[in-house]
Amino acid sequence: MLYKFKSKAAADLIMLEPQGRQILEIIGKTPGGSGIVTAAQIPGAIAALEAAVKASEAQPPAPEGKEGDEDEEQGGRADTVKLRQRAAPFIEMLRKSAAEQADVVWGV
Template sequence: MLYKFKSRATADVIMLEPNGRQLLQIMGKSTDPHGIVTAAQIPAALQALEAAIAADEAKAPPDAGQAQAKDDDDAGERPDTVRLRQRAAPIIDMLKRSAAQGHDVVW
């Protein structure tokens, strides 16, 4: 399943089900296939996302030393971890633009 977030203020944002569900749970919304974040609810949703991102970054290991190569063949490789900040960025942008224009976000 995919989540397709829509707003009159921005282009659609499509997310895979686990990532979309995680962000909806953080915002305190139902993970049903259809729902809404009203313009009045957007500030609280943004605060919840920012708090979750701060908590995620606080528990993350420091970047120093993570990408050290074990031998010459592995030089330059990086971990494949996508942090919550990166996953939430499109939704945060959508929410901010929607709030500025007074539009709801639906999925």
């Protein structure tokens, strides 16, 4: 499943379900088929996302995997995409929407 976020002030943003759900939970919205972040709610949503990013970066990094680690055995990479990188496009959408007093809606 994909989440598709739309705003009159920004280009559409598409996220995979786990990442979209995480973003919505951080801003206090119930993940689901559709919803809205009103222009009045946007400053709080930005603050919540920025606080979550700051908290995630304050955590110590995960220990390095040992040789023969499951990720390496499956040909995967041990590095991961940080919350900052996942949230940045959505925060940008929220900022553009706030500047134009536009709501952000989502659907699946």
